Amino acid sequence: xxxxxxxxxxxxxxxxxxxxxxxxxxxxxxxxxxxxxxxxxxxxxxxxxxxxxxxxxxxxxxxxxxxxxxxxxxxxxxxxxxxxxxxxxxxxxxxxxxxxxxxxxxxxxxxxxxxxxxxxxxxxxxxxxxxxxxxxxxxxxxxxxxxxxxxxxxxxxxxxxxxxxxxxxxxxxxxxxxxxxxxxxxxxxxxxxxxxxxxxxxxxxxxxxxxxxxxxxxxxxxxxxxxxxxxxxxxxxxxxxxxxxxxxxxxxxxxxxxxxxxxxxxxxxxxxxxxxxxxxxxxxxxxxxxxxxxxxxxxxxxxxxxxxxxxxxxxxxxxxxxxxxxxxxxxxxxxxxxxxxxxxxxxxxxxxxxxxxxxxxxxxxxxxxxxxxxxxxxxxxxxxxxxxxxxxxxxxxxxxxxxxxxxxxxxxxxxxxxxxxxxxxxxxxxxxxxxxxxxxx
Numbered sequence: 001x002x003x004x005x006x007x008x009x010x011x012x013x014x015x016x017x018x019x020x021x022x023x024x025x026x027x028x029x030x031x032x033x034x035x036x037x038x039x040x041x042x043x044x045x046x047x048x049x050x051x052x053x054x055x056x057x058x059x060x061x062x063x064x065x066x067x068x069x070x071x072x073x074x075x076x077x078x079x080x081x082x083x084x085x086x087x088x089x090x091x092x093x094x095x096x097x098x099x100x101x102x103x104x105x106x107x108x109x110x111x112x113x114x115x116x117x118x119x120x121x122x123x124x125x126x127x128x129x130x131x132x133x134x135x136x137x138x139x140x141x142x143x144x145x146x147x148x149x150x151x152x153x154x155x156x157x158x159x160x161x162x163x164x165x166x167x168x169x170x171x172x173x174x175x176x177x178x179x180x181x182x183x184x185x186x187x188x189x190x191x192x193x194x195x196x197x198x199x200x201x202x203x204x205x206x207x208x209x210x211x212x213x214x215x216x217x218x219x220x221x222x223x224x225x226x227x228x229x230x231x232x233x234x235x236x237x238x239x240x241x242x243x244x245x246x247x248x249x250x251x252x253x254x255x256x257x258x259x260x261x262x263x264x265x266x267x268x269x270x271x272x273x274x275x276x277x278x279x280x281x282x283x284x285x286x287x288x289x290x291x292x293x294x295x296x297x298x299x300x301x302x303x304x305x306x307x308x309x310x311x312x313x314x315x316x317x318x319x320x321x322x323x324x325x326x327x328x329x330x331x332x333x334x335x336x337x338x339x340x341x342x343x344x345x346x347x348x349x350x351x352x353x354x355x356x357x358x359x360x361x362x363x364x365x366x367x368x369x370x371x372x373x374x375x376x377x378x379x380x381x382x383x384x385x386x387x388x389x390x391x392x393x394x395x396x397x398x399x400x401x402x403x404x405x406x407x408x409x410x411x412x413x414x415x416x417x418x419x420x421x422x423x424x425x426x427x428x429x430x431x432x433x434x435x436x437x438x439x440x441x
Contacts, residue, residue: 009040009335012072012103013047014094015084019108019135020047021058022320023082023327030328038335048072073098080334082327083107092116099123099131106330108135108323114209114225117216118346125345132330137210138163140322141315142329143301147217155306156218158258160438163210165297165318166194166201167233167253171282172295175241175250181234193297203232204253204280211255211278214301219259219276221350228255229279229355236282240365240433243393243404249284250292254438256280260353275353283438284363291439356413361390365432366403366422374427378403381425385418386410406437 011027013020027034027044034042047060048069066072073081073094081098083105085091091112098105100123107113113120113133124131134144138161147156162168166188173184185202188194200206208228215223233253244251257278285292290312294300299317304310316322368374375392382389388408395402407415423431 007040009038009042009080010045010078011042011331012075012078012081013044013084014069014072014081014091015086016047016049016056016060017084018057018320019323019327020082020084021056022324023084024060025058026321026324026328034328034332038332040335042331042335045078046072046075069094070097073101073103078103080331081105082331083109084327085109086111088112088115095120095131096123099127099129102127102129104130104132104334106132106135106327106334108133108327110136110206110209110213111225114212117213117224118222118349121346130334132334133213134330135323135326137213138299138301138313138326139165139315139317139319140325141299141301141313141317142326143214143303143313144217145329145333146311146313147214147303151303151305151308154308156259156303157306158256158304159211159214159218159301160257160291160304161207161211161214161255161301162252162291162294162299163207163214163255163301163317164201164204164253165299165316166198167204167207168294168299169193169297170202171233171236171241171251171253174236174238175245176295178238178241180238181236202234204230205232207253207255207280208278211257211280214255215257215276215278215350216347218257218303219274219350220347221274221276222347223257223276223278223350223352227278227350227352229281231281233282235433236435237433239395239402240363240435243363243365243395244284244435247284247406248287249437250287251282251435252285252291252294254281254283254285254291256438274351276350277353277355277358279355279358281436283436286439289439356411356416358412359409360412360415361409361437362387362405362407362415363433363435363437364405364407364419364422365434366405367429367432368401368403369427369429370401371427375403377425377427378422381421382407382418385414385421387414387418402432 170184173179208230209225212223212225261275300314302312387410390408391406393404
């Protein structure tokens with residue numbers, strides 16, 4: 001986009017919910033700063049909404065509002081389209097049409113980008129425009145831009161994120177106040193941090209979509225949401241939190257991506273030997289690790305690079321204005337591209353490493369019968385499956401007897417076999433919690 005001959009950059013906005021309305025207000029309030037930075041006026045000229053008569057948190061002149069989103073993507077006067085609709089349909093059709101029409105697009109739609117990254121970037125390349133997605137990952141946290149620009153020459157080996165504010169709020173309340181999961185979830189809903197149906201958040205799916213995007217950017221290979229192994233926090237208990245705290249840990253829902261194999265040692269990421277492992281699950285994090293200090297609804301992304309070492313970006317990962325801030329930053333970046341031939345590129349499909357081959361330490365709790373020989377039978381199952389026990393603690397007695405184990409490093413497949421065999425033992429009433437242990441390899 002050539003801004004030298006243009007005094008006004010026209011923006012079309014798709015959707016005017018919390019994020020869209022916040023973006024509209026932020027753009028209006030930042031006119032002077034935008035003009036100083038971009039050398040041009042940024043003007044929202046059309047806003048597509050579902051219901052033109054619905055009350056809104058921000059005043060928008062009626063002549064700017066339409067209820068047909070195709071009016072926005074087909075308007076020749078619009079330079080940049082901002083998509084704040086969310087979901088797959090009709091967002092996929094609208095973004096595709098905008099890119100086909102030669103308009104750069106800024107999207108906060110993690111679900112869409114995590115499933116259609118290459119499809120949309122191919123369209124951007126064909127239209128010689130850009131597709132930006134900073135706001136889709138961590139709200140105001142500029143992690144995508146850090147990876148694409150500041151760390152463009154870096155060989156990233158691992159990305160670990162706390163990427164969902166809802167789950168982090170719940171786990172913080174459980175850890176610090178001793179709340180049960182159900183009570184912490186209810187409070188998160190009352191505070192507006194969790195939806196009435198929180199499945200996408202507490203089940204880890206929201207974080208999985210964000211991790212797919214981050215992995216694609218960090219490792220220059222297309223990772224999709226359905227590549228990500230995913231476990232949520234629904235089975236984390238107050239007892240787990242208490243044990244973790246006494247043992248020098250806290251529990252966080254982590255999104256972890258790393259390279260393995262030849263590509264992990266080779267500076268040319270994307271080589272055929274590189275595999276990428278991606279997973280989301282609750283894990284015990286040492287209290288000494290920077291991620292352990294990320295509380296309530298805040299997010300963070302911990303990056304590990306060959307030359308840069310360890311870096312952490314931290315901030316508000318959701319909310320109207322934090323997300324709008326990231327969107328505005330992307331719009332300003334779109335404006336700054338002076339060459340019409342500068343376009344987004346699609347990526348080679350990632351070679352996904354099976355989670356079963358990964359090694360972790362694990363924390364397992366078992367509810368067992370109060371009888372002689374129980375520990376010997378349990379230990380035999382661990383040994384049979386090549387899982388070595390690092391520590392064991394007994395909690396309670398008689399019908400309340402609970403054994404908690406932390407293992408040494410073991411393969412996921414071996415650990416899963418161990419769990420299945422433990423569950424089949426007559427002396428094991430049930431397998432309780434199962435958590436990976438992160439950060440103290």
